[in-house]
Amino acid sequence: MHPNTKQVILFDENNTLQLDCGEKLTLVEVAYETYGELNSEGTNAILVCHALTGSAHAADLYNDGINSISTNQLPGWWNSAIGRDKALDPDKHFIISSNILGSCYGTTGPTSLNPMNGKRYNMNFPQITVRDMVRVQCKLIEHLGVNQLLTVVGGSLGGMQVLEWAILYPEIVKSIIPIATSAKHSAWGIGLNEAARLSIMNDPAWNGGNYDEQPIKGLALARAIAMISYRSQPSFEKRFGRETVDQIKKQISEKLLESPINYQVEHYLRYQGQKLVDRFDANTYIYLSKAMDIHDVSADRGSVKEVLGNIKVKSLSIGISSDILYPADEQVEIANAIPKASYAEIHSVHGHDAFLIEYEQLNRIIRDFLKNI
Secondary structure (H helix, E strand, C coil), X not given: CCCCCEEEEEEECCECEECCCCCXXXXXXXXXXXXXXXXXXXXXXXXXXXXXXXXXXXXXXXXXXCECCCCCCXXXXXXXXXXXXXXXXXXXXXXXXXXXXXXXXXXXXXXXXXXXXXXECHHHCXXXXXXXXXXXXXXXXXXXXXXXXXXXXXXXXXXXXXXXXHHHCCCCECEEEEECCCXXXXXXXXXXXXXXXXXXXXXXXXXXHCCCCCCHHHHHHHHHHHHHHHCCXXXXXXXXXXXXCXXXXXXXXXXXXXXXXXXXHHHHHHHHHHHHHHXXXXXXXHHHHHHHHHCECCCCCCCHHHHHHCXXXXXXXXXXXXXXXXXXXXXXXXXXXXXXXXXXXXXXXXXXXXHHCCHHHHHHHHHXXXXXX
């Protein structure tokens, strides 16, 4: 966990968290970071929601918005959008980034100790939903003294949270910015997640979730599958083509999965897999990817069109031209269904990950939207 990240217990035995699955959590700790200062009215707050393997550490800033001293920790995952004179400016906004329920970066999840028996939950953790995540975030902003969120913004799984915020807590949210996401997870998205989960669960080292050391091969393969969906064919062709690897990279990559490689793209996928193994938890990957699959704003509410049509806040739906995971058409449909919504598109060859890469376009689009809130 990053040294700037704080933790707070928001639910305990006297105030349990009721989950959508019907179970309760008697102890919920949440990791979060803030940048900037909350105004006296409690109305200049912006909530940033992270994606599948993200964390509370969205920016390399101290809580007051000043640049933090660089460490060996992972860099802020949205440094490109948070900072002085960027779309989310700590000189103007009180920016909140929390690690979501079920994750492994300081918030209660499968890696946490079950207070009932003192052992890690592992696969005994209850299945959580995006709505459960948002309920925990709402408790956090209440704890921080926030009366209104100027906007809620996030991409991918983060965008799913954004939509649920406008549905669950319309009295708190002034605007939303869902990016590269879906109103309900598609069969395409579910299929890719299932392939990744099977990669983990078919690794003998997974041991039904009761492992002491990461199931390296399974989790690395899950990441490789995901990384292909996060980019695009033109992106891979432009970056790798049919370039071969040098001998040093070849030896490293072959050691990772004990099988031969020839091409740069193979090395890239193995390298990304190893990076995730070093920083993330396999059971957490299973739980969070399943929460994405469960995501459907219309569940127990009516049709998607009706539910989105009831969102009253100003909205900006952002799509990515080359996104194969959450195609731009899905973002257009979200914008068309929400009465006060507009649509903007990031033009990029980089696929789904463009919301983490195309910072100039992203900053301009979000900054222009916030000017009119």
